[in-house]
Amino acid sequence: MTNEAQRTQRISVAVLLTCLALSLICVVYPFYVIRPFRAQGARELPIALVVLRFRTAATLISGAAALAALVLYWRTQPGKWRRVFVTAGAAFVCVLAALARVNIYELMFHPDDRPSFAAASQTKLDKDEKVIAIKNGAVARAYPIRNISYHHVINDVLDKVGIVATY
Amino acid sequence: MWGRDVAGLRLTFHLAGINNQNFLMRDEQTGSYWQQISGKAVSGPLRGSQLPFVHSDELNFGTWQAEEPQGTVLQDAAAYRFGYARKDWDVRMQRAPTVIDFREHGLKARDLMLGIRAFGASRAFLYDQVIREKLVEDRVGAEPVLLVVGGDGQSVRAFRDRIPGVQGVPEFYRASGNQMGALLMDAATGSEWNFQGCAISGKIKGFCLEPVEVLKDYWFDWRNFNPATTVYGRK
Numbered sequence: 001m002t003n004e005a006q007r008t009q010r011i012s013v014a015v016l017l018t019c020l021a022l023s024l025i026c027v028v029y030p031f032y033v034i035r036p037f038r039a040q041g042a043r044e045l046p047i048a049l050v051v052l053r054f055r056t057a058a059t060l061i062s063g064a065a066a067l068a069a070l071v072l073y074w075r076t077q078p079g080k081w082r083r084v085f086v087t088a089g090a091a092f093v094c095v096l097a098a099l100a101r102v103n104i105y106e107l108m109f110h111p112d113d114r115p116s117f118a119a120a121s122q123t124k125l126d127k128d129e130k131v132i133a134i135k136n137g138a139v140a141r142a143y144p145i146r147n148i149s150y151h152h153v154i155n156d157v158l159d160k161v162g163i164v165a166t167y
Numbered sequence: 168m169w170g171r172d173v174a175g176l177r178l179t180f181h182l183a184g185i186n187n188q189n190f191l192m193r194d195e196q197t198g199s200y201w202q203q204i205s206g207k208a209v210s211g212p213l214r215g216s217q218l219p220f221v222h223s224d225e226l227n228f229g230t231w232q233a234e235e236p237q238g239t240v241l242q243d244a245a246a247y248r249f250g251y252a253r254k255d256w257d258v259r260m261q262r263a264p265t266v267i268d269f270r271e272h273g274l275k276a277r278d279l280m281l282g283i284r285a286f287g288a289s290r291a292f293l294y295d296q297v298i299r300e301k302l303v304e305d306r307v308g309a310e311p312v313l314l315v316v317g318g319d320g321q322s323v324r325a326f327r328d329r330i331p332g333v334q335g336v337p338e339f340y341r342a343s344g345n346q347m348g349a350l351l352m353d354a355a356t357g358s359e360w361n362f363q364g365c366a367i368s369g370k371i372k373g374f375c376l377e378p379v380e381v382l383k384d385y386w387f388d389w390r391n392f393n394p395a396t397t398v399y400g401r402k
Contacts, residue, residue, distance in 0.1 A: 103193070110246075110247055130227060132223050162177045
């Protein structure tokens with residue numbers, strides 16, 4: 001093997017490991033910080049949100065770089081098991097790029113984006129059920145808390161005004 | 168409750184994270200993250216923006232229906248009905264653990280509070296205490312406010328305690344009966360007032376007090392996002 005080939009292999013592995021580390025941080029760090037029943041620190045939360053903001057692009061670039069490194073490695077490394085090992089690493093970077101597009105909270109909690117309403121007189125709620133009530137001009141609406149505490153977010157329009165009911 | 172028309176966009180929100188048990192919303196249009204309790208963007212292209220405030224009340228359904236017989240009610244989404252909470256959801260949640268605690272004013276993390284953020288100040292009222300007292304006359308910052316318990320004994324509204332033409336802070340009393348929805352009387356004009364804060368008799372009949380937003384919240388959450396809050400009846 002020539003010195004040039006060895007150098008290419010070293011660079012390929014270094015690029016792959018860097019991509020792997022970057023992608024892991026992009027996926028794991030926000031999940032670690034922004035998880036339920038854990039106190040979020042004043043410094044770590046903004047960092048986690050910045051990572052969330054840019055991680056889709058960062059992991060896609062990492063995935064592309066990892067695949068490029070894999071191609072270079074295959075061209076210069078004839079060993080079967082080393083090729084398999086590096087291929088697995090590049091595949092893992094691609095999996096992380098896919099995972100970075102998923103927000104676990106958005107999978108778990110379902111907003112009600114097409115809320116439907118019925119007249120109060122036709123609604124079977126107990127008198128002591130709690131509702132969040134709003135009024136805009138002559139239009140009055142009530143959001144039962146047992147419903148909204150499940151969705152947490154209701155994207156709605158009231159008399160042409162966009163509102164979001166939260167609980 | 169917030170408006171979602173911001174910067175020329177109509178934003179669509181998803182619950183997308185949590186900040187010490189107060190959730191974060193992400194908008195589809197810009198990817199910005201917004202804090203639920205404050206309506207403020209904390210990250211993303213719209214960071215620093217504020218959602219428009221929309222006044223709302225937390226009421227018993229029976230009370231609301233009596234006030235708004237023509238109103239409409241959000242219906243269950245069939246696909247998710249299995250997951251909906253029981254009607255005593257907030258009481259059951261009082262047993263849930265918290266990740267932060269503020270041992271101040273003799274309050275426990277999950278004590279239910281009525282929080283008011285207005286007039287440049289924030290003040291919290293223990294919900295059970297307000298229910299017991301039925302009428303609270305207090306100040307938020309320098310401004311006098313009234314907290315009034317509805318005829319159902321559970322719903323609470325707050326109002327700015329000012330009546331045009333009346334010098335100083337008007338004094339209110341709880342009306343003895345509940346005829347025609349009268350809950351209060353004021354000493355200055357002798358008017359009767361209903362739970363919507365409107366005079367229903369007397370010389371200023373038809374005048375309505377300015378509503379003040381009240382947020383029913385657990386102490387730990389209110390205190391975390393309102394660190395300068397004072398507490399009614401506590402030092």
